[in-house]
Amino acid sequence: MKKPNVVILGAGYGGLMTTVRLQKLVGVNEANITLVNKYDYHYETTWLHEASAGTLHHDRVRYPITDVIDRNKVQFVQDTVVKIIPQEQRVLLEKGELSYDYLVVALGFESETFGIKGxxxxxxxxxxxxxxxxxxxxxxxxxxxxxxxxxxxxxxxxxxxxxxxxxxxxxxxxxxxxxxxxxxxxxxxxxxxxxxxxxxxxxxxxxxxxxxxxxxxxxxxxxxxxxxxxxxxxxxxxxxxxxxxxxxxxxxxxxxxxxxxGVRGSYVIDESGFEEMRGRVKVDPFLRAPGYDNVFIVGDCSLMINEETNRPYPPTAQIAMQQGELCAKNLAVLIRQQGELQPFKPDIKGTVCSLGHDDAIGVVFGKKMWGSKASFMKKMVDNRALYLIGGPSLVVKKGKFNIF
Ligand code: FAD
Ligand code: NAD
CATH class of the missing domain: 3.50.50.60 (FAD/NAD(P)-binding domain)
Incomplete structure (x- = not known):
């Protein structure tokens, strides 16, 4: 049987999480996995405010993608995605093109300026x-x-x-x-x-x-x-x-x-003719784009309604990573043609917002916190994201240990 081509676009939280989980779930002989990203590094988007202010050097915020992918199982392509042609199962890149059996779109967010002049x-x-x-x-x-x-x-x-x-x-x-x-x-x-x-x-x-x-x-x-x-x-x-x-x-x-x-989903979504609202596609419970059962969309390019509030879930790293994890499991089901697809159920643990390196506010598991306790929690959240993608060695290399 021909090995299916799985193409993952974007190595942010959603795309990289899908990749590292999928490489553990499937064997070399089961699928060809290709990861495409504009840069050869992943950056922690959730730390970019620190690099922007100059309180943390930008090299602390990024690491090579090849540090966390298994190169026996995943081919990495450094290129920019220009357009997806879902009807033909093709992706146009700046320097070439790829065809796929299964696609994961995880191209993240862009700034939304709402047409405000200048x-x-x-x-x-x-x-x-x-x-x-x-x-x-x-x-x-x-x-x-x-x-x-x-x-x-x-x-x-x-x-x-x-x-x-x-x-x-x-x-x-x-x-x-x-x-x-x-x-x-x-x-x-x-x-x-x-x-x-x-x-x-x-x-x-x-x-x-x-x-x-x-x-x-x-x-x-x-x-x-x-x-x-x-x-x-x-x-x-x-x-x-x-x-x-x-x-x-x-x-x-x-x-x-x-x-x-304000943020919106990637302009590649607009270019590719999906049904979208500001670059975000309302996905089905299994994270697939309407009309395309082989196209999964995770992270900030996806839109899901929280039925309790009847409003979309906010675009967050927390959700992008959980979606990536589920997307990998669902891809493994499709690749093996065994088992059933699982629906996405977000598990929102809370929100912590830093106020510099030594102060923060947050609500975690329903409990309010502020000051040094919240700041400690924020660093734990940042380290946890590293751990989930790259394990303990990535935490040792990139983690935040300046606790107070
Ligand atoms: P991204 O992380 O944006 O990754 C997209 C990837 O795709 C990048 O690697 C990019 O290089 C690549 N890419 C983009 N376009 C192309 C292209 N055309 N071709 C090839 N590659 C491309 N959320 C939280 O849950 N907690 C927080 O504490 C938090 N803090 C934040 C702080 C800041 C300053 C910001 C800006 C956001 C924060 N967020 C936080 C939101 C969170 O960062 C996003 O929801 C999250 O990054 C979305 O993940 P993603 O995988 O969809 O996209
Ligand atoms: P946002 O959309 O959440 O907030 C934008 C803010 O700008 C709003 O308060 C809005 O009222 C205001 N605004 C809009 N138009 C304006 C105008 N013309 N003039 C002045 N103000 C205007 O965007 P964000 O803060 O970039 O967050 C994006 C996403 O990332 C959200 O889902 C957020 O939860 C997530 N995020 C999370 C964290 C965290 O958990 N610590 C940190 C950063 C971002």
Whole structure:
């Protein structure tokens, strides 16, 4: 019997989890497994706010994909996916193409700018290693340039963060620790630096526990963050942003604007003709795309409705990894033509949001926590993700052990 070709697109949490679990479940003679990724490394997306602020070097956030895959069983292709043609079971890459019997799409998220003018051109977003490195370098450049100019432009030292969702808050938590270091390094009076967070909803972290939100906002305000709540970014310009609160608009001049106010699934999904909403495909209970029983979609490109709330599950690493694990099991069933496909049942253990390296807030197994206890928990969550993909040796190499 011909060995089926299994192609996995994307080596983020969803794709890499599918790969490492599948390589354990099936033998060399049972399937050809190919993993495609734009880079030859995996990055911990959930640590990118640290690399963006410069509190953690980007090399700490990534590791070679070949460190965790079994090269006897998995062929790794470094290339960029351009389009999927599901009717023909083909994937177009920048440098070639692949055909498949079973496909797993795990291409992750991209920044969603909702058509707001100027954001694509003038704002940064925390999207991958290259973007994170650019944000860190850009902020540092602004600080380094400030004192070299005859006519000093204080707006160089203003950093705007768009959105007080989890990404915005975690990035602010790192920034407030990084800015004092930058001030010392570049002879800058800390009073001249402004960090402004603009959030359209009536609260930061909309939908999260109000007491914990108050704690997080309090911590960040005491470290200098100015929150503009109930205020929406309407435009981004080379000089800064235009915001609106009710009928009033205001220009905020800023040397750096980081847009952390929305994500969508990969544009490859739009290009490939799947039924989608902002790059996310509403998958069936077994994680398959409608109309294509041999195409699985996991992670941020998938959309599943939480029947308790009648709203989509949020795109998270926690869900992407659980989907990857199930997807591998379901692929093994199909490859062996034995057993039954299992439906996906998310097991949400909680949410922990860091506020720098030594503080955090969270709800874990229904229990609220904050301060150093929550911060410890956050590091355990980060280490657990490493363990699930690469086992104890990856935790030893990349884990976070600076507990307090
Ligand atoms: P990704 O992790 O985005 O991986 C996608 C992979 O596909 C990448 O390797 C990328 O290089 C590759 N790729 C993309 N396009 C192409 C292409 N065209 N061709 C080839 N390869 C491609 N979630 C949590 O649960 N907990 C957290 O604490 C948390 N913290 C976060 C912090 C930040 C700063 C951010 C931005 C997000 C955070 N999230 C968190 C959300 C979480 O990171 C995402 O839900 C998760 O990364 C989705 O996993 P994924 O596998 O779908 O995609
Ligand atoms: P998000 O969509 O969760 O939050 C975006 C925020 O931006 C919202 O509060 C929204 O009201 C605000 N916003 C939207 N448009 C705006 C505008 N024009 N002006 C000002 N504010 C505006 O996005 P995110 O924070 O990037 O999170 C993406 C996903 O990643 C979520 O599922 C989140 O749960 C997950 N995540 C989790 C963690 C964690 O668990 N620690 C950390 C980061 C991200």
């Amino acid at each position: 954001l694509k051109e003038y704002a940064f977003s925390i999207a991958n290693i290259n973007a994170a490195r650019q944000i860190r370098e850009h902020i540092e450049y602004q600080f380094a340039t400030y004192n070299t100019e005859i006519e000093k432009r204080e707006e160089r030292l203003t950093i705007v963060v768009g959105g007080a969702g989890f990404t915005g808050i975690e990035f602010l938590g790192e920034l407030v620790n990084r800015v004092p270091e930058l001030c010392r390094e570049y002879d800058i009076d800390p009073k001249k630096v402004r960090i402004i967070c603009v959030e359209a909803a009536p609260t930061a972290l909309p939908g999260f526990d109000p007491e914990l939100v108050e704690y997080a906002v309090g911590v960040l305000e005491r470290k200098g963050v100015e929150f503009r709540i109930g205020t929406a970014i309407k435009e981004c310009t080379p000089e800064g942003i235009i915001v609106a609160k009710g009928d009033e608009t205001e220009e905020i001049k800023a040397g750096t604007v980081v847009w952390a106010a």
